[in-house]
Amino acid sequence: MTGFAAGTGAMDPFRWSWDIRSVNGKGLDVRLRVPDWVDGLEAAIRPLVLARAHRGNVTLSCRVSRDDAVAAVTLNTTQMKATVQSLLEIEAEAMEQGLSLAPSRASDIAMMRGVLEQGVAQDDTAPLRAALVAELPALLDAFDAMRQSEGTALLGVLQGQLDTVASLTQEAAALAEARKDEVAATLKDNLARVLDNTDGADPDRVAQELALLAVKADVTEEIDRLHTHVDAARALLGEGGAVGRKLDFLMQEFNREANTLCSKAQNADLTRVGLALKALIDQMREQVQNVE
Known part of the structure; x- marks a missing residue:
């Protein structure tokens, strides 16, 4: 969403200068700073800006002076x-x-x-307004060109980060598979301790507790969802258009799965991978804030 463009123009006896800039933001906030003595100018240019920008904090300024008259x-x-x-x-x-x-x-x-209040001795500002409105599309084209350049660079960064997330998720899957014997042995030890202390206990409740222990150690669902989120993020990046908000939501889902993976890890190597995923996802969330 970061962008900037500036321009100047003239129509005797007037001269003017434009600039438009944007920075990241969760929603869209458009601020217009234009001379209020040019009747209808703000109302005429606001739809043109809204047609180009869908997210971010956008500020457009226009300064108009008159050569042959004292304001x-x-x-x-x-x-x-x-x-x-x-x-x-x-x-x-x-x-x-x-x-x-x-x-x-x-x-x-x-x-x-x-x-x-400073004004200009001008009975009819319609010709000036028409000239300003006619010039605005060229300014917005330059603004879009800079944002497109920024977006192309950001696309490469996000694609590389998604590749790393996919690689770490694959590593987590391999570690989870390798630790199955370790988890099984732990569950057997837990089962033995439970059975040694279950005199008079409800067998169904004992079975439920053991099943809960098994679920808490299983990270298959988290790994599957991480793979699914990677595919969804790649699809959004390939879709083009204003996908920033969707990516922002997807980053929250990435983070949720990484947190759960860490909490279920019970293994130093798997915890290491989970923490690496969390750090990388935080970096992606920062980058996504710049995506319209």
Whole structure:
């Protein structure tokens, strides 16, 4: 989702500059910073941006100047009154707390956001709006090109990480197979101890407890699900489009299986593989945050 693009344009007597940037994010947050005196500009360009971006924090800025006219400065009376009232409340609260504040000056209030508004002497801004909207697709194309380049590099990283997950999962399967005799011997010892201390115990309950011990030592399901998740992740990467959220959910499933594998391991080598999987999955989760 990381991307950046900038551009400039002109239409006498106006000149303007654009820039758009994005960083990763779980959802989509689009912020537009455009001159509000160009009627309808924000409403016209927001759908164009939303058509390109589906995830991440996206900020688009546009600055417009006019060569042959001095911008008119007007006082926003409503905003000025609200600002003064807020300052009075702050000063009153400060006095109650025993704090002494310096008196506010008119120039301080004028510098506060929204009190003074700068506009351009222009009756009809429709031609300017049309020129800006017409230029935006080229900026978005450059923005997409950078994100595509980032995505191509990230694709290679994620594919390599999935290959490693598959290799570690295969190693876990081999270790689980090799430890069957060890697990069987442990269960026999546990069975012997249970049988030596089951006088008067319910046979069905004893059988249930032994079955539970066997289930807790079996990691077949976890290994099978890890293989399935690898296949699903590869399919999503091959699918293209906005798959970041699906991959994000899949990373949670990867992590759940790796945690369970570690808790059931009862074997130093299998625990080592489980911890390696957890570390790698954490790295993948960080990378997936950059996938739209």
